[in-house]
Amino acid sequence: QPVLTQSSSASASLGSSVKLTCTLSSGHSSYIIAWHQQQPGKAPRYLMKLEGSGSYNKGSGVPDRFSGSSSGADRYLTISNLQSEDEADYYCETWDSNTHVFGTGTKVTVL
Amino acid sequence: EVQLVQSGAEVKKPGESLRISCKGSGYSFTSYWISWVRQMPGKGLEWMGRIDPSDSYTNYSPSFQGHVTISADKSISTAYLQWSSLKASDTAMYYCARKLYSSSSPLDYWGQGTLVTVSS
Numbered sequence: 001q002p003v004l005t006q007s008s009s010a011s012a013s014l015g016s017s018v019k020l021t022c023t024l025s026s027g028h029s030s031y032i033i034a035w036h037q038q039q040p041g042k043a044p045r046y047l048m049k050l051e052g053s054g055s056y057n058k059g060s061g062v063p064d065r066f067s068g069s070s071s072g073a074d075r076y077l078t079i080s081n082l083q084s085e086d087e088a089d090y091y092c093e094t095w096d097s098n099t100h101v102f103g104t105g106t107k108v109t110v111l
Numbered sequence: 112e113v114q115l116v117q118s119g120a121e122v123k124k125p126g127e128s129l130r131i132s133c134k135g136s137g138y139s140f141t142s143y144w145i146s147w148v149r150q151m152p153g154k155g156l157e158w159m160g161r162i163d164p165s166d167s168y169t170n171y172s173p174s175f176q177g178h179v180t181i182s183a184d185k186s187i188s189t190a191y192l193q194w195s196s197l198k199a200s201d202t203a204m205y206y207c208a209r210k211l212y213s214s215s216s217p218l219d220y221w222g223q224g225t226l227v228t229v230s231s
Contacts (some may be wrong), residue, residue, distance in 0.1 A: 043206055099170065103155075
C-alpha cells in the first residue's frame, strides 16, 4: 500500500505564494493523488485531483490561486496570492483498489 | 447540489453501542462509494473503510476491521457507521465522503462531520 509523506508546516506572507509537497513511496510514483483543505474547525474540502503527468482537475468553486504540478514521485500544491482564509491544514490522499491513504498533513500559516 | 449530511453529535458511555449516519443527496447514491474517515482530536485524517451502496460490499482498513461496521440503505440514500461497544479511544470526529466508481477518482465531497464523545 502506498505511503504519502508531507512536511508538517509551511508559512508565507499574505499575498505571496507557498508550495506544498506530497511524496509517494517507492513503487507508487505513478499514482494519482488528491489535495484536500481543512480550515480550522471545519470539514475537509476537496481541492483537486493531480496526476503524475502534472495534469490536475479542481473541485467546484476552488479559486484559480490553487494549482498543482508533479515531478517523479512528488506532487505539489501551489497557493498563489495567499489569503488569510488559506490558513489551514492540507492533506494529500491516494487510493488503490481496496484502500485510501492520507498524508499526515501540512499546516499552512499566513504571516 | 451534492450534499452529504451527517447525523448530530453524540455523547456516549464506554460499552454503549452507537450508529451514526450519512445521507447523500443531489447525485446518484448508488454510483459512488461512501467512505468513513476518523479524525482524533488534534490529529490527521485516517481512512476507516468504505461501502458500495449498490450492493453493500465493504472494504475496511486493517486498523479498523472488526472494530466498526459500515452499512448502507440505498432506499433512503444513507450510509452508516456503527460500534457495538464504544471505548474512550473512539472519541473523535467522523466524516463520510464519496468516491465515484472509477480507478482515477478521489474522495470529492465530504460530510460536515459527526463528533462522537465517549466518556464515563
